[in-house]
Amino acid sequence: MDGQWYQWIRGNVTVQVRGGQPEKLVNGALAGGLQLSSIRWTSSGLMQFELSVDDFFRLRPYLKETGCRVHVASRRGLPFWLVRLSKRKLFVAGILLFIAGIYLLSSLVWSVEVKGNVKMTDERIYAAAKQEGLFPMQWKFRLQPVEVLSKKLLQRLPDASWIGVEKKGTRVVIQIVEATTPERAELENPRHLIAKSDAVVTEIYAEKGRAVVKKNMKVRKGQTLISGTIGGGVYMQTVVAKGSVRGLVWHDYEIAVPLTQQVKVYTGDKKTKWYAMIGGRALQVSGFGKNPFETFETVVHEEQAAWRQWKLPFGRLKKTIMDVRMDERSITVEEARSIGLLQAKSEILVKAGADAVIRDEIVLHEKTDNGKVYMKVSFEVEQSIIEEMPLVHMQGE
Incomplete structure (x- = not known):
């Protein structure tokens, strides 16, 4: 980065060599300490390279020695930019006015941003900041030091455990860390955990409640997996069933992938x-x-x-x-098949959940017609198969 700015300030030219001995010219200039870069042959058969303005004027002895002539193809950098500006005085005046305007505008606070708040509203934080002189279109030199602002905002907002204020150009960021209070546990109604789809149970863990199915059992959608009723007779009571049940579920997909x-x-x-x-x-x-x-x-x-x-x-x-x-671009049938299967698997994992695992796949039907590959595929997926069902009436299983 610093090197690029240095080159831009010095000025840089791209030259094309005509006649003479271009290779000898390049070798001699490099041996003489000139810094040449991007050395290449153009499509028209001319040698082309880049060098600084200072090195360009030092190139003359090597041109005489090799009988070459050079043509400047492009000029870049501060010296050439200043020459162009000197011919456009009104433009220079406009730039100066623009810089002055930018300086004044950059001396204002354009926006105040609040981060980290969850329970506290933005409006409440903005109101407290305004009382301390922090608001959009305020002059930055009129702001209090950020350490002072942080302490005063913390006094005005007791629900926060820490407040940080940071200046980022014309933007001020107020970072909030809210005070943590113990959350009250939500009251839950008694419930069963039931199957949300047909499956073969592979794993069951009843944290609370009574497991009514076992591993390797086939269950149907809506069937109770972990019951929210425990005990029997006069001792029966209802609970909030908790636990996890995983099972093998078959997902059928119809896939169409164009060959173009x-x-x-x-x-x-x-x-x-x-x-x-x-x-x-x-x-x-x-x-x-x-x-x-x-x-x-x-x-x-x-x-x-x-x-x-x-x-x-x-x-x-x-x-x-x-x-x-x-x-x-035309693809083969095998490539189209791979693309289709990959897309279907991605959709399955999004639908079945992050913990889902594809165990097997079976291509039930495949054909190629009208420039597309059509497939019907069944995927065996191990996934969570539970969903909640409120237990309204006390009932046996």
Whole structure:
């Protein structure tokens, strides 16, 4: 990062070599201490490389020695940018006014954000902050030190055990840690745990209540697994049944996968826009004009200037617009089968729960028709099979 900024400040040019002995020119310049980069042959058969402005003027003796001529293909960096600005005085004045405006705007608190609160409402926290002089559109120099703000907010909000205030540019973040109070256990009505689908029981654990099925038993949807009634006769009582029951459940899926897939391809054509970043605001300095691509993707890369361990309040932002197109790719029947099975398994695990495990799969039917692979597949899944059923009337099993 620091090296890139240094190169940009010095200025950088891309040159193309014509005539003479280009290889001898490059070797001699490198041996003489010149820093050449991106050395390559162009499609038109010309040698091309990049070097700083200082090294460009030191290149003359090597050109005479090898009989080469150079043509400057592009110029980048602060020296060339300043030359262009000197020809546009009104533009420079506008930039200065823009910087002054940005400085004033960056001296304001634009937003106050609250994090960490669950029971306490945002409105209550904002009201307490406003009483201490912290609110949007307040001058930052009028704010109290963050340590003082934290203590005073804690006094106004006794439901919090800790409050931290952090300044992030034009944004202030209030971090809340609420005081913990013992939660009252919710009253639960007596209930059975019943099967939510047909299954073969693989594991049962009754924490509370009475297990009425055993491992390897086949159960039907709605059948009681752990009863909420214990005891018998006059000693019978109802409880809140608790526990876990897992079983093997069969899921049938019909899958259709086309043999022609749409894939995204980058053509290599792109357009780059550069912005100067000052105080969180961006000013475009290059890459003007309309987007030439019908289908495209945009990649944004921000670089903040730094000196040693300190980050400076300015930098640059690069926005790359890449041309893309959608191509069709044919896949084999085996690839289509794998894609379909993978999609079906993903849906099963989402539906059956995070603890579900696919134990087996059976392809019941498969055919290829109209450019698609059709399959009917049955999956054997081990999963939790319990759901609650309120126990309204006392009843035996």
